[in-house]
Structure formats: structure tokens, C-alpha cells
Amino acid sequence: MTLPTALYHLLLRNGRSFQTGTDILPHLKDLGVTHLYLSPIFQATTGSTHGYDITDPSRIDESLGGRAGFDALAAAASEAGISLVLDIVPNHTAFNLENPWLVDVLRHGKNSRYAHHFDIDWEAGRLLLPFLTAPFAETDTFRIDPADGGYLTDGTLHLPLRPSTCPDGGFDDPSVISRTHDAQAWRLVHWEMERDSITHRRFFNVTGLIGMRVEDANVFEDTHALIFDLVRGGQVQGLRVDHIDGLADPAKYLEQLAAALPGTPVWVEKILSGDERLPPDWKTLGTTGYESACALTRVLTDAEGLALLDTLWRRETGMTGTFEQALEQAKDEVAQGDLAAELLQLVALGRRATLAGFGDESLREAVLALLRHFPRYRTYITDTLTSEEDRVLMERVADAAAQDVRSDRAIRALTATILDATTEEARAFRQRFQQVTGALLAKSHEDTAAFRWNRYLAANEVGSQPDEATLDVAGFDQWLAGVRPTHVNLTSTHDTKRAEDARMRLVAISHLPHQFDALWQDANRMPHAEGVDANLRWYILQSLLAIWETGRSDLGDRLATHIEKAMREAKLVTNWTHPDAEAEKRAQVFAAALCAHWHTMLPEAARALMLRGDQLSLAQVALKFGLPGIPYIYQGTEVMAHHLTDPDNRLLVDFAAVSSAKTAKAKLTRQMMALRSHNPAFFEHADAHADTPATGVLRLTRTYQGDRLEIHVALDGSSLSDGSENSPVRLFWNGKVPNN
Numbered sequence: 184m185t186l187p188t189a190l191y192h193l194l195l196r197n198g199r200s201f202q203t204g205t206d207i208l209p210h211l212k213d214l215g216v217t218h219l220y221l222s223p224i225f226q227a228t229t230g231s232t233h234g235y236d237i238t239d240p241s242r243i244d245e246s247l248g249g250r251a252g253f254d255a256l257a258a259a260a261s262e263a264g265i266s267l268v269l270d271i272v273p274n275h276t277a278f279n280l281e282n283p284w285l286v287d288v289l290r291h292g293k294n295s296r297y298a299h300h301f302d303i304d305w306e307a308g309r310l311l312l313p314f315l316t317a318p319f320a321e322t323d324t325f326r327i328d329p330a331d332g333g334y335l336t337d338g339t340l341h342l343p344l345r346p347s348t349c350p351d352g353g354f355d356d357p358s359v360i361s362r363t364h365d366a367q368a369w370r371l372v373h374w375e376m377e378r379d380s381i382t383h384r385r386f387f388n389v390t391g392l393i394g395m396r397v398e399d400a401n402v403f404e405d406t407h408a409l410i411f412d413l414v415r416g417g418q419v420q421g422l423r424v425d426h427i428d429g430l431a432d433p434a435k436y437l438e439q440l441a442a443a444l445p446g447t448p449v450w451v452e453k454i455l456s457g458d459e460r461l462p463p464d465w466k467t468l469g470t471t472g473y474e475s476a477c478a479l480t481r482v483l484t485d486a487e488g489l490a491l492l493d494t495l496w497r498r499e500t501g502m503t504g505t506f507e508q509a510l511e512q513a514k515d516e517v518a519q520g521d522l523a524a525e526l527l528q529l530v531a532l533g534r535r536a537t538l539a540g541f542g543d544e545s546l547r548e549a550v551l552a553l554l555r556h557f558p559r560y561r562t563y564i565t566d567t568l569t570s571e572e573d574r575v576l577m578e579r580v581a582d583a584a585a586q587d588v589r590s591d592r593a594i595r596a597l598t599a600t601i602l603d604a605t606t607e608e609a610r611a612f613r614q615r616f617q618q619v620t621g622a623l624l625a626k627s628h629e630d631t632a633a634f635r636w637n638r639y640l641a642a643n644e645v646g647s648q649p650d651e652a653t654l655d656v657a658g659f660d661q662w663l664a665g666v667r668p669t670h671v672n673l674t675s676t677h678d679t680k681r682a683e684d685a686r687m688r689l690v691a692i693s694h695l696p697h698q699f700d701a702l703w704q705d706a707n708r709m710p711h712a713e714g715v716d717a718n719l720r721w722y723i724l725q726s727l728l729a730i731w732e733t734g735r736s737d738l739g740d741r742l743a744t745h746i747e748k749a750m751r752e753a754k755l756v757t758n759w760t761h762p763d764a765e766a767e768k769r770a771q772v773f774a775a776a777l778c779a780h781w782h783t784m785l786p787e788a789a790r791a792l793m794l795r796g797d798q799l800s801l802a803q804v805a806l807k808f809g810l811p812g813i814p815y816i817y818q819g820t821e822v823m824a825h826h827l828t829d830p831d832n833r834l835l836v837d838f839a840a841v842s843s844a845k846t847a848k849a850k851l852t853r854q855m856m857a858l859r860s861h862n863p864a865f866f867e868h869a870d871a872h873a874d875t876p877a878t879g880v881l882r883l884t885r886t887y888q889g890d891r892l893e894i895h896v897a898l899d900g901s902s903l904s905d906g907s908e909n910s911p912v913r914l915f916w917n918g919k920v921p922n923n
Contacts, residue, residue, distance in 0.1 A: 185217075185863065186668065186669060186813060186863065186866075186867050187216075187217045187218040187266070187421075187813050188215050188216060188217045188813075188814075188856065188859045188860050188863065189214075189215070189216045189217065189218070189813065189814045189815065189816055189856060189859070190216075190218050190219075190220045190268060190671060190813060190814075190815045190816070191211055191214075191216045191218065191219050191220060191816045191818070192220045192222070192676060192677070192815065192816065192817045192818055193207070193219060193220070193221055193222070193818055194222050194233075194677055194817075194818055194833060195221060195222045195223075195224065195234060195247055196222070196227075196231060196232055196233065196234055196246070196247070197232055197833050197835065198835050199835070200246075200247045200248050200252065201224075201247050201248035201252035201253050201255065201256040202248060202252065202255075202256075203838075204219060204221065204256045204260070205255065205256050205259045205260075206838070207838050207842075208259055208260060208263045208265060209263070209842075210838060210841070210842035211263070211265055212263050212264065212265060213842070214821070214852075214853065214856055215853075215856040215857060215859065215860035216265065216816070216856070217264070217265060217266060218265065218266045218267070218268050218420070218421060219260060219265050219266070219267055219268065220267075220268040220269075220270065220421075220423060220815075221267060221268065221269055221270060222234050222270050222677065223235055223237060223269075223270050223271070223272055223425075224243055224244060224247060224253060224269060225237045225239065225240050225242065225243060225244060225272075225409070226238050226239040226240075226241075226242040226243065226244045226245070227244055227277070228277045228279060228281055229246075229281065232830065232833065233677070233829075233833075234270075235272055235275075235392075235425065236276075236277040236279075236391065236392060237272055237275075237276045237277060238276065238277045238279070238281040238282045238283070239281075239282065239283055239284075240272075240276065240405075240406045240407075240408075240409060240410075241405075241408060241409050242409070243409070253418070254418070257413075257418035257419070261417075261418075266420035266421060267418065267419050267420055267421070268419070268420065268421035268422065268423055268448075268450075269410065269413070269419050269421070269422055269423070270422075270423045270425055271407075271410055271422055271423070271424055271425065272425045272426075273395065273397045273403075273406060273407070273424065273425070273427075273430060273436065274386060274394060274395065274397075274425065274426045274427075274429035274430055275385070275386045275392040275393055275394050275395055275426075275429070276301075276392070276393060276395055276406075277391060277392060277393070278383065278385070278390065278391050278392060278393040279391060280340065280341060280342070284297040284300055284301075285297070285301065285393070286343055288300075288301060288303075288310070288368070289310070289342060289343050289367075289368065289369050290332070290343040290344070290345065290346070291345070291346070291368070292310075292345060292367075292368025292369075293305055293368065299396060299399065299402070300395060300396060300399075300401075300402045300405065300406075301383060301393050301394065301395060301396065302383060302384035302393065302394035302395065302396050303382060303383045303384075303393075304382045304383070304528070305382075307382045308370075308382065309367065309368055309369055309370040309382075310368060310369040310370070310382055310383065311369070311370055311372050311376065311380055311381055311382045311383075312342075312369050312370065312371050312372065313372050313373065313374045313375075313376050313377040313380075313381065313390060314340060314371060314372075314374065315371055315372060315373050315374060316373070316374065317373060318372065318373045319364065319370075319371045319372065319373075320361075322337075322371075323357065324337040324338070325337045325360055325364075326354055326355050326360065327344075327349065327350065327353075327354040327355075327359070327360060327363060328341070328354070329349055329354065332344060332346065332349060333348070333349025333363075335360070335363065335364060335367075335371075340371075342367075342369070342371070344363065344366075344367065345366060345367050345368055348363060348366040348367065349363070350362075350363060375760075377390040377524065378520070378521070378523050378524060379523040379524050379527055380524060381524045384615075384618070385524075386426070386429065386622075387522075387622045387625055387626055388517075388521040388522055388622070388626060394429065394618075396431070397430060397431075397436060398430070398431040398432055398435065398436070400439075403436075403439055407440075407443070410422070411443055411444065414444050414447055415444070420447070420448070421447065421448040421449070421450070422440070422444075422447060422448070422449045422450070423449075423450050423451075423452065423471060424436075424437075424440075424449060424450070424451045424452060424467075425452050426452055427451045427452060427453055428453065428454075428560045428561050428618075428621040429618060429621065429622075430618075431614050431618070432563075432565055433451075433462075433465065433563060434462065434464060434465055434466075434563060434565070434568070435565070437449065437451070437465050437466040437467055438466055440466070441466040448468050448669075449466070449467050449468060450467060450468055450469055450470065450471055450671055451465070451467045451469075451470055451471070452470070452471050453470045453471075453560075454470075454473055454474075454560055454625075454645060454646040455470065455473075455474045455646060456558060456559045456560065456624075456646060456648070457558065457559075457648060457651075459559055460665060462563055462570070464568075468667070468669035468670070469667050469669050469670035469671060469812070470670060470671065471671050471673060471676070471815070472670065472671040472672045472673040472812070472815055473644070473645045473646040473673065473679075474646055475666075475670075475671075475672035475673060475674070475807070475810065475812070476644060476645075476672075476673055476674050476675075476679065476683070476686075477644055477646055477647045477648075478654060478659065478662050479674065479803050479806055479807060480641055480642065480644065480647075480652075480686060480690060481642075481651070481652060481653055481654035481659075482653075482654045482655075482656065482658075482659040482806075482873075482881065483687070483690050483799055483802060483803065483898065484639075484641065484642070484652055484653045484654075484690055484693045485653075485693040485694045485898070486653040486655075486693075488692075488693040488694055488695070488696045489639060489652060489653060489693040489696075491696040491697075492638065492639060492692060492693060492696045492699065493638055493639075495696065495700055495703070496637075496638045496639075496721060499703065499717055499721070500637075500716075500717040500718040500721055501717070502636075502638070502718055505650050506632065506636045506648070506649040506650045507650055509632045509635055509636045510627055510628055510632045511555050511556075512632075513627040513628070513631040513632040513635070514554060514555050514623055514624075514627040515551065515555060516627075516631070516754065517623060517626045517627045517631055518551055518554055518555075518623055518627075519551070520754075521626055522619070522622060522623055522626065525615075525619045525622065525623075526547070526550060526551070526554075528615060529550045529612070529615060529616060529619060530543055530546045530547050530550055532608070532611050532612040532615055533546045533549070533550060533593075533597055533600070533612055534546055535608040535611070535612070536597075536600045536604075536606070536608040536609040536611065536612040537593070537596045537597065537600060538608075539592075539593075539596050541592070541593045541596065545590070545592075545593045546593055546597070548588055548593070549584070549588065549593035549594040549596075549597055550597065550616075552584035552585075552587045552588055552594060553580060553581065553584045553594060553597060553598070553616075554619070554620065554623055555584065555587070556580045556583040556584045556587075557580050557620045557623075557624070558576075558580075559576070559620070559624070560620060560621035560624055560625075561617045561618070561620045561621045562576060562577060562601070562617055562620075563617070564577075564601060564602065564604075564613060564617065566604070566610070569602060569603075574602060577598055577601055577602055578598070578602075580598075581594055581595065581598040597612070597616075600612055600613060601613045601616055601617075629645055629680070630752045631752060631753065631754060633647075633649070633680065634722070634749050634750075634752040634753035635718070635753045635755065636649055637718050637719075637721050637722040637725070638721075639652055639689070639692070639693065640680075640681070640689050640722065640725045640726070640729070641681075641686050641687075641689035641690045641692075641693070643680060644679060644680055644681070644686070645678055645679060645680065656873050656874060656875050656881055659873045659881075660872055660873040660874065663810070663811065663871045663872065663873060664871075666810060666811045666812050666871070667811070667812065668811050668812060668866075668867045668868065669812070669813070670811070670812040670813065671812060671813050671814075671815050672807050672810050672812045672813065672814055672815060673815035673817070674686075674803055674807055674815075674817075674820070675817040675820050675824060675826075675832070676815070676817050677817070677829060677832060677833065678829075679828070679832070680827070680828045681729055681826070681827055681828065682817075682820065682824040682825060682826035682827075682832055683800065683803060683817075683820060683824060684796065684797075684800045684820075684823045684824050684825050684848075685729035685730060685824070685825045685826060685827065686729070687796045687797075687799040687800040687803055688728050688729045688731075688792065688793060688796035688825070689725055689728070689729055689796075690796070690799050691792045691793070691795035691796040691799060692725070692728070692792060694795050694799075694899070694900060695788075695791055695792055695795055698788035698789075698791050698792050699724075699728075699788070699792065701786070701788040702724060702728070702786060702788045702789060702792075703721070703724060705780075705786055705788075706720060706723075706724050706777055707720070709773060709776045709777050709780060710772075710773075710776045711769065711772050711773045711776060712773055714769045714773070715769055715770050715773045716756075719750070719770055720773065722749060723742075723746060723770065723773065723774045723777065724777070726742060726745060726746070726749075726774075726827060727742060727774065727777060727778060727781065728789060728792060728793070729825060729827065730742060730745075730825050730826070730827055730831075731781065731785075731789070731793065731825065732825055733785065738778055739774075739775055739778050739779075741827070741831055742774050742775075742778060743771045743774065743775065744830070744831070745827045745828070745831060746767070746770050746771050746774055747767050747771070748828070750766070750767055750770060751767075794900075795900045797823070797847075798897075798900045798909075798910075798911045799900070799911075800823065800848060801847060801848060801851055801910060801911060801912050802881075802896040802897075802898075802911055802912055804848060804851050804852055804855065804912075805851060805855065805894050805896060805912045805914065806881075806883060806894060806896065808852070808855030808856065808858075808859065809855065809883050809885065809892060809894045810871065810883070811866075811869070811871045811885075814855075814856075814859070816852075817832075818836050819836035819837075819838070819841050821841050821844065821848070821849050821852045821853075822840075822841055822844045822846055822848055822849050823846065823848055847910065851910075851912065854914070854921060854922075855914075857921070857922075858892070858914075858916065858921060862890065864887070865885070865887045865888075865890050865892070866885070868887050868888075869885035869886055869887035869890070869892070870885065870886055870887070871883065871884070871885050872884050876895070879897060879898050879899040879901070880895055880896065880897055880898065880903075881895075881896045881898055882894065882895050882896075883896075890916075890917060891915075891916075891917055891918070892914070892915070892916055893914070893915040894912065894913075894914055894915075895912065895913040895914075895915075896911060896912055897911040897912075
């Protein structure tokens with residue numbers, strides 16, 4: 184297989200369609216991109232902004248242009264010599280009435296052809312639908328519509344009735360409506376019951392996304408039929424698998440996919456933690472590359488400056504402890520809050536699996552302790568495989584969990600159940616535990632603790648370890664040894680918490696901590712500063728620095744939207760289900776005052792930090808494109824991108840401006856892409872090493888069959904160029920500076 188020179192990610196929806204993909208093909212071809220990666224194209228919920236809430240995996244979304252629009256894009260891409268890579272979502276579909284398979288389940292219950300396509304606990308009784316704003320018994324807006332077999336409707340919801348349960352009359356009679364509702368395979372309940380009473384597996388804590396049982400051969404075939412058609416028909420040349428850790432058995436799934444589509448490149452969204460490596464037996468070319476973004480951020484972070492920032496942050500905010508301690512606290516809160524339903528399910532499954540006379544509270548305490556100390560997304564234990572790494576990990580987790588409880592009997596029993604399941608009940612507990620650990624880590628780390636531990640936001644990324652925010656050159660060299668040539672290296676995507684150049688602005692504060700301190704002192708003099716918690720002000724200041732672009736009129740609104748999200752994710756004074764509008768407003772007023780102050784007169788300290796951030800961005804570009812593996816370009820990041828997390832990073836891109844840009848980043852991107860395009864075998868096979876040839880300089884060296892690439896990066900931001908651009912990067916191809 185010929186490896187891509189780069190994957191270019193086009194985020195569809197929000198004004199982007201298949202026609203957008205067709206329109207940018209000349210730019211991609213000129214840049215040297217060989218593979219266009221599309222976000223999910225399948226029929227999704229009306230108005231979806233991302234496409235991961237698929238309602239019908241057998242259809243291409245009409246809002247994007249439908250099958251005809253996709254066929255046109257595929258034909259144009261083929262003519263341009265550009266392959267298409269699809270983002271596929273095997274883990275879940277939308278839990279709403281636009282999902283025809285789900286509607287069939289609502290109509291026929293366990294007799295539906297699709298009853299076991301969805302991960303529903305039918306043993307728990309009727310399928311709960313937490314769609315109401317009040318309990319059903321207190322709702323008087325429903326009536327019965329006898330058309331087409333009958334529906335229960337309130338004018339918005341239109342729920343199908345089980346065959347033979349539609350009454351002959353009394354369509355507006357409350358008692359008839361109640362009896363009819365009780366006769367269904369589903370039960371309408373207040374939305375707050377999603378917290379602890381749902382009967383389906385969901386994606387993280389998103390009740391509106393229901394898990395699919397793709398481990399079943401029939402479900403696998405039905406959910407992948409269109410994907411197979413597109414690949415076998417030659418329109419699609421590669422796949423990116425979303426959230427593979429949600430599946431019952433990721434390794435088996437990848438084997439099925441490889442058997443169905445032999446030779447098709449497959450990458451997986453798999454978040455690696457710490458020194459974790461991708462399981463060697465998985466049939467995939469590699470991950471989508473969050474770990475690369477983290478490694479580049481760490482090696483570009485100044486350790487001494489970060490230590491100074493840490494001292495300042497703790498002094499000014501009163502924060503104590505470590506991120507790991509903050510994460511453990513967040514895990515407890517999330518497990519008993521957002522994921523309370525999953526916790527209760529694990530307790531029930533544990534009761535059935537252990538059969539050892541443990542009470543529910545003992546099991547609950549044991550499950551909580553195991554979840555609290557589990558450090559990764561998951562293990563991959565099956566009936567036929569328990570790796571030594573997973574066994575050692577589970578035993579270590581059990582030992583740590585045992586320190587939190589009075590008696591460790593339940594912990595040892597549950598651990599044995601996971602490691603050596605011999606019954607169907609034990610297998611069910613093992614499967615669900617392995618699926619829940621990833622959901623808990625994601626919600627606790629990325630969506631809770633990372634919005635509380637605000638010391639240095641550059642390190643608060645997907646897959647990061649904020650307590651280990653730096654990496655010396657020797658450590659970076661060691662990391663390089665484990666990077667596959669088929670692995671993807673990203674620095675921005677739709678899921679990163681900050682765009683790549685916004686993140687480098689934050690890395691800059693480790694280089695210039697005194698300038699950040701000056702900004703901090705200045706911000707504290709702003710109106711309304713005293714009414715906002717110091718740790719939150721620290722967060723807001725970093726966010727404004729990251730997002731700032733002189734002359735943009737949308738900064739205030741974007742920052743206000745982001746602050747609302749950050750505060751609700753932190754869950755300290757407000758949250759998504761029970762927001763505290765007054766607390767949110769106080770923070771937004773402070774942020775608005777700070778933003779207005781910068782618009783009036785941008786502080787010199789901010790200018791210095793932004794300049795250093797721009798220099799670090801160039802260093803990041805050179806290293807990303809020079810690394811072993813495949814560079815990943817998120818839409819529009821050929822030029823500087825200063826976005827925060829979604830929805831900010833989903834803004835429309837002016838592709839005409841991007842394609843004609845002559846900025847330093849655009850030039851360096853083109854230069855590195857030209858090197859990769861002209862020397863594909865070199866970049867696939869060359870070894871890679873990092874060292875320090877001079878004080879403050881990182882050198883990445885690649886060598887293969889007599890060819891040699893050297894990338895020199897000034898870690899202190901000083902210029903390495905002998906021209907007028909003041910660049911911290913110098914490239915040498917076989918001893919000479921390559922042409923731009």
C-alpha cells in the first residue's frame with residue numbers, strides 16, 4: 184500500500200457539503216495531499232452539527248447532497264488522484280424517533296428484527312424513553328392517533344403502538360391513554376431519570392446515542408452494508424473508526440472489518456494513556472494521533488518556566504494537590520452523577536456474576552474503587568485472550584482499590600471475574616466494565632478535571648497527563664522509536680480542546696512566565712474581577728490569549744460561549760442540566776471587560792506571548808511533518824488557527840484565503856508537503872532520532888539510503904534563519920536548504 188502524504192480532514196455540515204469537498208480538491212492537489220478524510224456522511228439527526236448521531240447507517244445524508252452528491256465528489260476526487268477516507272461510527276446510533284430501526288423496536292418490542300441490534304437490557308423491563316419534562320402520570324398533552332397501527336402523540340413525539348394495543352376509541356381519555364401506554368414495550372419517563380434508570384447502553388453520558396451490538400454478525404452486516412458498498416465499489420479507499428473502545432471486542436471487530444474489506448487502510452480513534460501502546464494484534468495501521476499532539480506540546484514546553492507558573496498559580500488561586508488527585512475526585516463525582524446509570528448497571532451485573540453473597544453497597548463500593556484507580560481507557564480481555572499487560576494492570580488496580588475499602592473481598596471477587604470469566608454472567612460484567620472505564624475516564628479527565636486544573640491549559644488535551652507536561656529531548660527521542668510509519672500525527676482536530684496554534688500560544692506562557700504574570704496582574708485590575716473565582720480567572724486569561732486575533736469582531740461572543748461550556752463541564756458552580764445563570768454571567772462580564780481592554784490597547788506582554796506562540800507554531804509544523812507517520816491537516820490549519828473546543832473549532836473556513844495564503848506557516852506547510860510528496864519512500868522508511876546539537880536547539884534527524892533530513896528548532900524562540908523572516912526553524916535536505 185502507498186501511504187498517504189497527508190490526511191486532510193473536512194468537517195461536513197454547518198454549511199459544508201459534498202460540494203465543499205469537490206471545491207477544495209484543486210487546493211488539496213496543489214498542496215500534495217493524497218487523502219481527503221470526511222467526517223460521518225451517513226443520515227443523521229435533522230440539524231446535526233457533527234454527524235455522529237446517525238439515524239440510518241444505510242443511507243447517505245440528504246443534507247450533504249445525498250448519494251448523488253457523494254458520487255460526484257468521489258468521481259471528482261478520483262480524477263484528481265485523491266483518495267477518500269470515511270469516518271465510520273460502529274459504536275452507536277441516535278436514540279430518537281428519526282431512527283427507523285429504533286422505531287421498529289418501539290413498535291414490536293423484543294419481536295422486532297432490530298431488537299438485538301441495539302444494546303438494550305431487556306431483562307430490566309420496558310425500554311425507558313426519558314423524553315418528558317414531567318412524569319408521564321402528570322402529563323396531559325398526549326392523545327392516541329389511530330392511523331397506521333396507532334401512535335401515542337403530543338404533537339411533537341409520535342410513538343408507535345405495539346400491534347393490537349391501539350384502542351377502538353377514547354383517544355383523548357386519560358385512562359385509555361394510560362392503559363395503552365402501559366401496554367407498550369417502552370415507557371415514557373421524565374428526562375431526569377436518564378441519570379440512573381436508563382435501560383440502554385449509551386455513548387458516554389449522552390442518552391441520545393444508543394449503543395449498537397456490532398459484535399453480533401447480523402448487526403455488523405446491517406450497520407456496515409453501505410460502507411462495504413462504497414469501498415468495494417472503489418469510491419472509498421480508507422476508514423477511520425470512531426470510538427473503538429466503546430465496542431465489546433475491538434480486536435474481533437477489526438478482524439471482521441479486515442476480512443470484509445481486505446487491504447483497506449483502517450485507522451482507529453484510540454486514546455493512549457501514558458506509556459500505553461496500541462495492542463499489537465489489532466488489524467489497523469495505527470491511531471489517529473492524539474498522542475503525537477501531546478508529545479509535541481510536551482517537548483516544546485519549557486520546564487523551568489512551567490515550574491515558575493505552577494508556583495504563581497498555586498499562590499494566586501490557592502489550588503493544591505496534583506492533577507491525578509483532581510482526576511480521582513472527578514471520577515467519583517462523575518461515576519455517581521453523570522454515569523450513575525452505568526454504575527448501577529455494573530453493581531447489578533456484579534451481583535449476578537460473583538454469586539458470593541455480597542450486598543449491593545459492598546459491590547457499589549468495590550466497583551467505585553476499581554473505576555477510581557483505573558488509569559487507562561480500558562483493558563481488552565476476552566474468552567481467548569488475556570494479555571500479561573492487562574492482567575498486571577488489573578491486579579495493580581485491585582491493589583490500589585483495596586486501600587480505599589474496609590474489606591477487599593468484593594474487589595478481589597470482581598477482579599477475578601474480569602480476569603477469569605467462566606460464566607455468561609461473569610462475561611457480561613467483564614464486557615460492561617471494559618466499556619465503562621473509557622467513558623468514565625473521558626468524562627472525568629477531558630470534560631471535568633481538565634476544566635478545573637487550570638494551571639497550564641496547553642497540557643489539558645485529549646490523552647494528556649497534565650502532571651507530566653514536559654518531555655526532554657532524550658524522552659522525545661525514546662518516544663520516536665515507538666511511532667509506526669503508518670501512524671497518524673495530528674495537532675488539531677474536531678475533538679482537540681484547542682486548535683494547534685491556540686495551544687502554542689499557551690505553550691508560550693511556559694517560555695515567558697513573567698509576561699503572563701504581568702497579564703495576570705493587569706487582568707485582576709479589571710472591573711468585576713473580584714466577583715470571579717481566581718482559578719476561573721486564570722482559565723479565562725489563558726483562553727483569551729489563545730483565541731486572540733486583532734481585528735476580529737466575534738471574539739467576545741466566542742469567548743462567552745466557551746466560558747459557559749468550560750464552567751458547566753467543570754461542574755463546580757453550574758452544570759448542563761441545572762445551570763447557574765448568575766454565576767456564568769459574572770464570569771462572562773469579567774471576560775468581556777478584559778476583551779474590551781485588549782481591543783483598546785493590547786498589552787505588550789500579550790504581544791510578546793503571541794509572537795513566541797507564532798514561533799512555536801512553526802516549530803510544531805516542521806516537527807509534525809517531519810515525524811515518522813502520516814501528517815493530519817485539520818481544515819484550514821495550513822494557516823494560523825486560534826480556536827477553542829467545539830463549537831468554536833467548527834467555524835467555517837475561507838478556503839479561498841487559505842489556498843492563496845503566503846504566511847510563514849502556509850509556506851512551511853507547503854515546503855514540508857513538497858518534501859514528503861517527492862520522497863515518499865524516505866518518509867515511510869527513514870529512521871528518526873532527536874538530539875540537542877546546541878544549547879536550546881532540538882534537532883530531528885531522519886536518514887534512509889543515503890538521504891538525510893535535519894530539522895532544527897530553537898526551543899527558546901530565537902531565529903535560526905539567515906534571512907529576514909526571524910524563523911525558529913531551519914531545514915536541511917542532504918545538507919542543503921530545500922526550495923520553498
